[in-house]
Amino acid sequence: MSIPCRKAIVNNTEINVAPLETVSLRLLLQKDEGERIKLYSAARSLGFFYLDVSDSKPYLADVERLYSVTEQYFAQSEENLLKDFRMDDEFRGYKGGNNWGSLEILRDDVISSEVPLPDIIESDSATVQRFISASHEVSHVILGELSKSLWPDSEHHLEEKHHPKKRNNSSLKVYRGPTLENLADVRDNTHTDGGSLTLLYTDKWGTQVELPWNKEWAWVEAKPGHAIVTVGDTLQALTGGLLYSCRHRVSQPVGGFEERWAVTYFFRPENDTSLVPL
Numbered sequence: 093m094s095i096p097c098r099k100a101i102v103n104n105t106e107i108n109v110a111p112l113e114t115v116s117l118r119l120l121l122q123k124d125e126g127e128r129i130k131l132y133s134a135a136r137s138l139g140f141f142y143l144d145v146s147d148s149k150p151y152l153a154d155v156e157r158l159y160s161v162t163e164q165y166f167a168q169s170e171e172n173l174l175k176d177f178r179m180d181d182e183f184r185g186y187k188g189g190n191n192w193g194s195l196e197i198l199r200d201d202v203i204s205s206e207v208p209l210p211d212i213i214e215s216d217s218a219t220v221q222r223f224i225s226a227s228h229e230v231s232h233v234i235l236g237e238l239s240k241s242l243w244p245d246s247e248h249h250l251e252e253k254h255h256p257k258k259r260n261n262s263s264l265k266v267y268r269g270p271t272l273e274n275l276a277d278v279r280d281n282t283h284t285d286g287g288s289l290t291l292l293y294t295d296k297w298g299t300q301v302e303l304p305w306n307k308e309w310a311w312v313e314a315k316p317g318h319a320i321v322t323v324g325d326t327l328q329a330l331t332g333g334l335l336y337s338c339r340h341r342v343s344q345p346v347g348g349f350e351e352r353w354a355v356t357y358f359f360r361p362e363n364d365t366s367l368v369p370l
């Protein structure tokens with residue numbers, strides 16, 4: 093099914109805005125059937141949707157705090173940042189280049205307290221813990237409601253591969269990804285997310301999705317009080333392709349330098365989950 097795009101103007105440039113559905117976390121928690129159907133439809137068609145979390149004020153306050161923590165973290169010297177670089181570790185620590193950086197913190201490491209947080213974040217460890225715990229719970233709510241639509245007679249459920257106590261690589265990942273002076277210098281980073289669900293918080297244009305019905309790129313608007321949720325390859329595989337893992341990338345609509353911060357939660361399956369249908 094093809095859904096038309098809205099147009100928006102950014103710095104005198106007209107752009108296509110991706111037609112994302114909005115699903116309410118409050119209504120999902122109330123087991124509202126209409127909301128569950130909307131969630132299922134969004135996860136099947138585009139695999140990208142907004143989750144309205146505007147009722148969860150303490151959670152949103154933690155997201156705001158994490159933007160500041162991210163900014164402080166990346167204001168450190170290169171030498172300090174490199175102390176958090178972990179060679180050959182796909183999921184942990186600092187990664188970066190000339191004008192971008194990311195820091196990834198695994199939920200399992202936070203729960204076990206075996207791996208210390210970077211020094212500059214230590215004083216915000218309670219915020220990190222609350223964000224991880226709440227994001228993991230939110231992901232489970234989505235998983236549970238999707239399972240009800242996928243298997244109404246409860247034959248299977250996605251939670252089978254997401255036991256909260258089994259080891260998994262779910263993580264908080266924060267980004268510094270400033271926009272570039274020259275649009276032509278932006279490099280292509282098209283990908284799908286490998287995990288189960290991604291919750292993305294950002295405050296600027298940057299995310300683009302490839303619309304599955306016409307293969308055109310459309311911009312995802314950042315909306316206050318809303319997570320941008322992505323269905324990942326794992327859910328696509330576990331459901332035999334019923335749910336859709338959408339190709340997306342990070343770019344910028346126009347040239348010009350501007351700092352851009354993103355706070356994401358990667359909800360991933362139990363380690364060693366095979367990417368085959370349940």
Ligand SMILES: O=C(O)CCC(=O)C(=O)O
Binds near residue numbers: 285290294298342
């Ligand atoms: O920063 C963004 O807009 C998206 C980031 C993303 O796609 C990812 O981390 O997988």
Ligand SMILES: [Fe+2]
Binds near residue numbers: 283284285290340
């Ligand atoms: Fe992604």
